[in-house]
Amino acid sequence: MNLNKNDKIHFFYSFIQSPKRIGSVIPSSSYLAKEMFRSINFAEIKSIIELGAGTGVFTKLIAENISSSAKGLIFEQDSIMQNKLKETYPNLNFYSNALEMTNIVNTLDEPYVDVVISSLPFANFSREIRTQIAQDIYKVLKPNGKLVAFQYSRQMKHTFQSLFGHVSTSFVPLNIPPAFVFNCNKIAQSTEKYPVE
Numbered sequence: 001m002n003l004n005k006n007d008k009i010h011f012f013y014s015f016i017q018s019p020k021r022i023g024s025v026i027p028s029s030s031y032l033a034k035e036m037f038r039s040i041n042f043a044e045i046k047s048i049i050e051l052g053a054g055t056g057v058f059t060k061l062i063a064e065n066i067s068s069s070a071k072g073l074i075f076e077q078d079s080i081m082q083n084k085l086k087e088t089y090p091n092l093n094f095y096s097n098a099l100e101m102t103n104i105v106n107t108l109d110e111p112y113v114d115v116v117i118s119s120l121p122f123a124n125f126s127r128e129i130r131t132q133i134a135q136d137i138y139k140v141l142k143p144n145g146k147l148v149a150f151q152y153s154r155q156m157k158h159t160f161q162s163l164f165g166h167v168s169t170s171f172v173p174l175n176i177p178p179a180f181v182f183n184c185n186k187i188a189q190s191t192e193k194y195p196v197e
């Protein structure tokens with residue numbers, strides 16, 4: 001999917017209507033997209049979640065690269081953007097609210113995922129919602145699963161660190177605004193129990 005002028009106008013219009021939920025005035029740059037997927041090996045992925053798809057800068061990469069047997073679960077709260085993505089990428093499954101994530105993952109044959117890609121504007125959420133979604137991401141990941149999240153500040157690093165332990169951070173200046181990318185790996189622990197509770 002090419003981002004056309006209408007997509008960008010709708011994204012900007014949505015930002016004006018609901019700045020906290022949208023979190024940015026324009027979609028992410030190709031530089032940020034490249035950095036978000038730098039550590040992802042699609043050949044190994046059986047299931048992937050994207051949170052906050054927007055106009056689909058990252059969704060496109062997921063749709064074009066996952067294997068035909070892999071599941072892509074895409075969450076976007078804006079119904080206009082979600083409907084457009086649904087039409088464009090029939091090989092992916094679409095949902096609205098990231099807070100539904102654990103319930104939806106629990107309905108899968110294998111109730112956990114390999115990778116979560118997040119663009120959610122955590123800094124604009126209440127502490128309670130921030131913590132809930134971060135914990136849900138941790139719960140739905142397989143042991144050795146991976147979260148890649150971008151943010152415009154380092155605010156979430158501590159929360160991710162407290163869940164995942166080590167977090168590796170990179171910075172992408174060529175984005176509006178410049179962004180931090182957090183790579184978090186869920187350490188495999190044999191005592192962990194699935195499906196998620």
Ligand SMILES: C[S@@+](CC[C@H](N)C(=O)[O-])C[C@H]1O[C@@H](n2cnc3c(N)ncnc32)[C@H](O)[C@@H]1O
Nearest residue numbers: 022023024027028052053054076077097098119
């Ligand atoms: C900063 S934009 C990122 C859009 C796109 N991924 C990009 O990088 O250009 C954040 C997106 O998250 C969506 N969003 C915010 N809260 C959400 C939630 N609770 N569940 C699902 N999507 C949400 C917004 O509607 C918005 O499209």
